[in-house]
Amino acid sequence: EAGVAQSPRYKIIEKRQSVAFWCNPISGHATLYWYQQILGQGPKLLIQFQNNGVVDDSQLPKDRFSAERLKGVDSTLKIQPAKLEDSAVYLCASSPSPSGNTIYFGEGSWLTVV
Amino acid sequence: GDSVTQMEGPVTLSEEAFLTINCTYTATGYPSLFWYVQYPGEGLQLLLKATKADDKGSNKGFEATYRKETTSFHLEKGSVQVSDSAVYFCALTPNTGNQFYFGTGTSLTVIP
Numbered sequence: 001e002a003g004v005a006q007s008p009r010y011k012i013i014e015k016r017q018s019v020a021f022w023c024n025p026i027s028g029h030a031t032l033y034w035y036q037q038i039l040g041q042g043p044k045l046l047i048q049f050q051n052n053g054v055v056d057d058s059q060l061p062k063d064r065f066s067a068e069r070l071k072g073v074d075s076t077l078k079i080q081p082a083k084l085e086d087s088a089v090y091l092c093a094s095s096p097s098p099s100g101n102t103i104y105f106g107e108g109s110w111l112t113v114v
Numbered sequence: 115g116d117s118v119t120q121m122e123g124p125v126t127l128s129e130e131a132f133l134t135i136n137c138t139y140t141a142t143g144y145p146s147l148f149w150y151v152q153y154p155g156e157g158l159q160l161l162l163k164a165t166k167a168d169d170k171g172s173n174k175g176f177e178a179t180y181r182k183e184t185t186s187f188h189l190e191k192g193s194v195q196v197s198d199s200a201v202y203f204c205a206l207t208p209n210t211g212n213q214f215y216f217g218t219g220t221s222l223t224v225i226p
Contacts, residue, residue, distance in 0.1 A: 004157075040219075041219070042203055042216040042218045042219050043216050056213060091157055091158065093214075101146075102160050103207075105150075105158040106157050108156075108157045
């Protein structure tokens with residue numbers, strides 16, 4: 001079974017530029033998550049989708065971050081304009097719909113803002 | 115709200131030493147509990163999980179027991195190897211909904 005796919009793996013941009021990350025979850029998984037992981041910290045949830053609807057985006061900095069999952073499958077996370085403090089790993093994860101299930105992570109997209 | 119607290123690192127052990135990484139949680143009801151591991155340069159991988167009180171999750175020599183009375187899910191391994199060097203995250207998901215809450219991670223280094 002294919003895992004969660006993310007791209008690009010690494011990105012370096014200058015502050016105030018924009019960047020987009022793509023995620024393709026495990027086939028059949030209705031729930032998709034984007035997490036931000038700053039070096040030395042645990043993952044912080046940015047946004048959670050159930051199919052193509054948003055379940056939780058309370059910690060998403062909406063002035064600069066946006067995410068969509070138009071057809072309920074793959075998803076894109078965008079940052080515009082980027083700040084230095086956005087340097088982090090952006091982790092996509094997916095899960096089957098029922099509660100209490102395991103979530104499966106991709107390898108992450110590493111962003112450095114200079 | 116729901117949360118997880120795990121012991122701070124870094125932890126450095128010699129090969130074949132005994133490992134314990136403490137994790138306690140705050141949640142209403144009966145959450146499911148998880149340990150994830152992150153090797154350098156990689157994403158998080160599920161290590162083990164337990165879905166109800168007194169369950170023991172185990173994998174690759176690691177174990178953790180869901181203790182409702184002490185709200186704990188401590189990770190243990192009897193004999194660590196150099197290849198176990200990684201960051202370990204405790205996590206929970208409530209019994210309703212599928213939000214996940216992660217601890218801050220504990221870095222483990224095993225030296226030969």
